[in-house]
Amino acid sequence: MKRSVPLFATARALAAVPLIAAPAVAAGSVDTTAAYARARIAEAAGDLSTSTRAYTVALDAAPDDVALALRAYREGVRGGDMALADRAAAILTARGVAPKDAALLSVAKAAQANDLPAARTAVAALNSGPMRIFAPSLTAWIAVQAGQGDALAPLDAPGTDVVARRLARETRALVLLATGSTAPGLAALKAVLGNDQAAQDNRLAAAQLLVGRGERAAAAALLTGDAPAIVALRTRPEGRAASLSFGASHLFARVASDLALGAPGPMSFTLTRAALRADPRNDRARLLLAGALAKDDALDAALATLADIPADSIHARAAAAGRAQLLAEADRPADALAAARAAAAAPDATSSDVRRLADLYLSEGDGAAAVPLYRSLIDRAGDAADGTDWLQLGAALDRAGRWPEARAALDRALAMSPDDPLVLNYLGYSLVDHGERLTEAQAMLERAAARRPDDPAIVDSLGWALFRRGQPARALPLIERAAAASPGDPEIGEHLGDVYWQAGRRYEARYAWTAARVAAEGEVSARLDRKIADGL
DSSP states (O other), rough: OOTOOOOOOOOOOOOOOOOOOOOOTTTTTTHHHHHHHHHHHHHHHHHHHHHHHHHHHHHHHHHHHHHHHHHHHHHHHHOOOOHHHHHHHHHHHTTTTOTHHHHHHHHHHHHHOOHHHHHHHHHHHHSGGGGGGGHHHHHHHHHHHHHHOTHHHHOOOOOOOOHHHHHHHHHHHHHHHHOHHHHHHHHHHHHHOSSHHHEEEEHHHHHHHHTTTTOHHHHHHHOOHHHHHHHHHHSSOOOOOOHHHHHHHHHHHHHHHHHHHOOOOOOHHHHHHHHHHHHOOOOHHHHHHHHHHHTTOOOHHHHHHHTSOOOOOOOHHHHHHHHHHHHHHHHHHHHHHHHHHHHHHTTTOOOOHHHHHHHHHHTTTHHHHHHHHHHHHHHHHHGOOOOHHHHHHHHHHHTTTOHHHHHHHHHHHHHHHHHHHHHHHHHHHHHHHHTTSSSHHHHHHHHHHHHOTHHHHHHHHHHHHHHHTTTTHHHHHHHHHHHHHHHTTHHHHHHHHHHHHHHTTTHHHHHHHHHHHHHHHHHHHHHHHHHHHHOO
């Protein structure tokens, strides 16, 4: 849309997965083939409970089928059916073709059970493949829990791999804090902290270890800033004991976080599931798992994972925000609004929670409901309120039918952000739409187009302004270019039809309106129907 407003709600691949041949189950029995077919269909649909059950049935009937076992292993991990994953991994191990990441689940199982001999055996298996980057850090945490040997020694020689060395440095800081060397630990932590999510995760882990040792003052010094998890831990200090379970879970979730920006792959699921297996209390891993599942078209499983995060968790705010965002992205506006309203009404609601609700109202066309929320955000921000805040308020007022107030808010946004193409575009287009300050509006849109020449919404806005000002020859190529770049935008398509009709190109006009009609809704759809039937 031309007057669109930004909605502010809101790595490295370790192992490639080879293409998997279709299992040779068809030669077995009809039941086996049917189970495999059900598994694949449910897998594609994101129905994890059905897919894992079906893979279990298929594996019962064809326990020696390596390709089937590999698929069952991957889906067991993805769906959280550890019994299926372990069974499939055992079959593959016996055949000498176990995936390298299966050892991470073995480490996690041993960590959760406090079985140090099994943990040492599983970590030793990591040294022969790409998972060896985890071995130094895991060996150090085993030494911490055993209380024997030098826990820092494995971290002194992590090898030449840059990821292993980074993880070893981070683990060194946490191990020092866990073993009572607070000053050296804090110095080591400071050396590896950046300004990213990894830094926040490491600060949270360090603070929990310090609280667990009774060093609350040192923990509080780490918990600075207004990130919801930081605020929650600062308000409700929660200590954790140093253990392989805690260390391994943090390590796995830490690497999963690095992978979270990309498309989810097998390692995303192995790492998050291993983190939760090692330490079921790791709600940061649940957040990462939910994100991976949602990206992998398993929305119901993602929502169920978020629901497993308790209300008193330091990650509860992120879980509530994530639920609203996932529902909005899944085009379930009623559910998304209900989730966002609940989050914004919570006693510890943040500005982000309120903004998310306002953005959802605005995206659903309910400007009247969004207006008081955006006003409250501006009041809360005080002198820190910027052009974006006033743009959002202006857009809400505009869509609520309160144009004079909207114009004043948008003028203020422009005064604060005179070069912001979004502000220039929204105000310029709105002025044209209301037939006001047309020369000034065109100049705004020309400035916006100069800053974002490839943005089809802005290009269309400029073309529409030219058309409304009686310059169809200049307008047409701009709107044609915008329509080619954004063929699914009904407003751009309607503009193109209007310009064609005015130019006497009636067939092309009706074609453009008909194409725009496909994605149009409500009054826009009815208006296009009238134009298709009767013209302008």
